[in-house]
Amino acid sequence: xxxxxxxxxxxxxxxxxxxxxxxxxxxxxxxxxxxxxxxxxxxxxxxxxxxxxxxxxxxxxxxxxxxxxxxxxxxxxxxxxxxxxxxxxxxxxxxxxxxxxxxxxxxxxxxxxxxxxxxxxxxxxxxxxxxxxxxxxxxxxxxxxxxxxxxxxxxxxxxxxxxxxxxxxxxxxxxxxxxxxxxxxxxxx
Numbered sequence: 001x002x003x004x005x006x007x008x009x010x011x012x013x014x015x016x017x018x019x020x021x022x023x024x025x026x027x028x029x030x031x032x033x034x035x036x037x038x039x040x041x042x043x044x045x046x047x048x049x050x051x052x053x054x055x056x057x058x059x060x061x062x063x064x065x066x067x068x069x070x071x072x073x074x075x076x077x078x079x080x081x082x083x084x085x086x087x088x089x090x091x092x093x094x095x096x097x098x099x100x101x102x103x104x105x106x107x108x109x110x111x112x113x114x115x116x117x118x119x120x121x122x123x124x125x126x127x128x129x130x131x132x133x134x135x136x137x138x139x140x141x142x143x144x145x146x147x148x149x150x151x152x153x154x155x156x157x158x159x160x161x162x163x164x165x166x167x168x169x170x171x172x173x174x175x176x177x178x179x180x181x182x183x184x185x186x187x188x189x
Contacts, residue, residue, distance in 0.1 A: 001042045001179055003065060016171035020045055023134055024176060028127050032163065034108040035182030041109060044179040048168060054080040055168050057100045060141045063175050064164060069145070070096035081139075099144040104128070107142035109165050109180055128165070131177055135167025140177065146184060160184055 007013065024043035032039045048055075048063045058077035061069050069077070073085035077100070084106030085099060104123040105112055111121050124132055132138040143164040161184045166177030 001044050002046050006045075006047050014172055016169075017174070019171045020134075020169050020174060020176050023130075027130060027178070029178065032109055032180040032182055033111040037183050039180050039182055041178050041180040043176075044164065044166060045169075045174055045176045046166075048173045048175050050173045054137070055139065055141070056080055057082050057141065060143065060166065060175065061100060064143060064145075064166070066098075066143070066145055069098050069100070071098045071100075072096045074098075074100060098146055099142065101142055102139060103142070104140075107163075107165060108144065108182070109142070109163050109178060131165065131167065134170060134176065136170060138167075140165050140167045 007017075024045060027043055029041045029043065032041055046063055048059070051059065056078045057074070061077065071085065074082060076082075082101045084101045084103035086106075099106075104110075110126070110128040113119065114121055121128075123129065128140075132140055141164070143162075143166070145162045145164075147160050147162060160181050163180050163182065164177060166175040168174070169176045
């Protein structure tokens with residue numbers, strides 16, 4: 001998956017793009033590990049403005065075209081590492097609790113515990129591990145964006161959240177990773 005406007009310029013189709021596409025097509029993706037619905041996880045790739053330094057949270061959000069990132073809990077998006085801000089479910093008043101961070105234990109896409117043993121999963125194993133080894137410095141960004149706010153009685157709810165796990169490709173100026181979504185009310189509550 002990508003945005004319709006992506007990969008249309010002359011420089012977009014550089015010789016290393018097929019390497020990233022091949023990797024994404026070979027990922028063993030199932031369903032989102034957390035949330036109320038059985039929702040598939042899809043491979044994702046998008047263009048990233050050329051830059052020399054490490055990625056910041058703001059760079060990632062720009063590449064993901066997140067125009068209205070709202071978080072009371074993340075104050076500075078220009079950091080190269082952002083800790084998990086903690087679990088902050090909506091309080092029914094439209095609380096600003098979008099997320100962007102680098103903490104595997106705070107993400108909702110990949111399993112964090114083994115189903116059979118309840119032991120913690122090594123973040124370098126499985127599909128998640130393949131992604132970590134395919135991005136610069138093994139740095140994945142976990143993004144949770146609320147969409148479609150609606151009024152239900154006296155409460156405001158976002159119907160869905162979009163979830164990304166992305167990092168800068170080892171092969172060029174692209175973000176690669178995965179995208180999925182979940183029903184917000186049940187994911188957050």
